[in-house]
Amino acid sequence: MTSGPRGRQRRRLTATVTDLEVRRQRAFLVGLARGAGDIAEAEISLDELALLTDTAGSEPVGAALVRKGSPDPGLFIGRGKAVELAEETTGLDVDVVVFDNELSPAQQRNLQQLFECDVVDRVALILDIFAQHATSREGMLQVELAQLRYRLPRLRGRGIELSRLGGGIGTRGPGETQLETDRRRIVDRIGKLERELGDLTRSRQTRSKSRRTSNVPIVAFVGYTNAGKSTLFNRLTDAGVLVEDRLFATVDSTVRRHELRGGTEILLSDTVGFVRRLPHQLIEAFRSTLEEVKDADLMIHLVDASDEHPDRQIESVRAVLADIGAHDVPEVLAANKVDIADPVAAERLLRVHPGAVAVSALTGEGIERLSDTILERLADGSVEMELLVPYDAGDRLAELHRVGDVIKETHEEEGTRVVARVPTGEGYRFEDLARLDP
């Protein structure tokens, strides 16, 4: 389950979905803001889409943020806007239009006809990047499974791309019979992949069970893609995992033994990074890889302190962690890249997240403190606390769920009464909440 620097040459050993590929093309990006309050978020998401597009090998040459209360079922952004953008994209000689939202098969088909070029959505784009970066057998099977599940309901959409290829006999788009054949082939392949992955999952579970019983604590790196997880992992373990200034450099997970100062041994795992709205097809296919985090004794949540919106990254990561049921694993937040971060912004990040450690995986700054923090947190005991969380403080309740183990929750007039087991070192976070008699 290792990925090495040679990994990139070994990519794409399995057949992947060529009609989703968007490499070396001129791309135009389209985002959707549903209301005035949604604009800032939609803009950030669109910026991220530009990075993803670049990572996939295409060049973003323009972008539009469309304001629309509810998506149009036929053309997603509505006919008027679609016609307007079609003119703009023709002028820009665009090869592919990338939508920031998941399109229905019908929307994709209709937009493709109108734009007279490829139309892909965020899901297809991310799947394509994963396909380029998976190097382990399991990773490649997982990506292929996610792609086929995405492709199955969209089979009819292939007509256009095929006819564009030259219009010769047999290339003018599948007839009904061909379509049925394709569909059956995909369904068969999905079944085969699920069986193979099931076997791999079982042997992975056996491995992680033996790790758990060996009593060596497991510490997992989590974080937004490009936060520097692999850089830090390599610095600590000499594992030689591929590091790149690209999103999703790591798609496979790697586990290595590491000795902390004072001789305590731990198992460190490096794995796939997260982004906003990670496609559900991917989360499903990668569930067994992602769920390894659930077994960890501690998570090091690495955040890029030099990013413009580190808190948004933290939020996105925690949303994915909640999705895979790993939100209650104790977490150490590490603010990485402090060598290039604005000192004021980094300072603020540390203040907002008490207990966070400032590090630079590149220069080594703060690494010893991080090691010591890992050691302390692993040694930490926990205390049982009874608290009253006011109903308007839902974020505190979420924090409590994240940091501690919530044992009991009852809803009372003044708020939620919670009994929780909280790591000793974290107790101070909740001291402001009314402490009740146990």
Ligand SMILES: Nc1nc2c(ncn2[C@@H]2O[C@H](COP(=O)(O)OP(=O)(O)OP(=O)(O)O)[C@@H](O)[C@H]2O)c(=O)[nH]1
């Ligand atoms: N200046 C600076 N750059 C860093 C630091 N840590 C990592 N980087 C750079 O950030 C980029 C991403 O690093 P990776 O280690 O690949 O990040 P990752 O979190 O593993 O990313 P994915 O595997 O894509 O999710 C690379 O260009 C690294 O050289 C740091 O502390 N300071």
Ligand SMILES: [Mg+2]
């Ligand atoms: Mg990585």
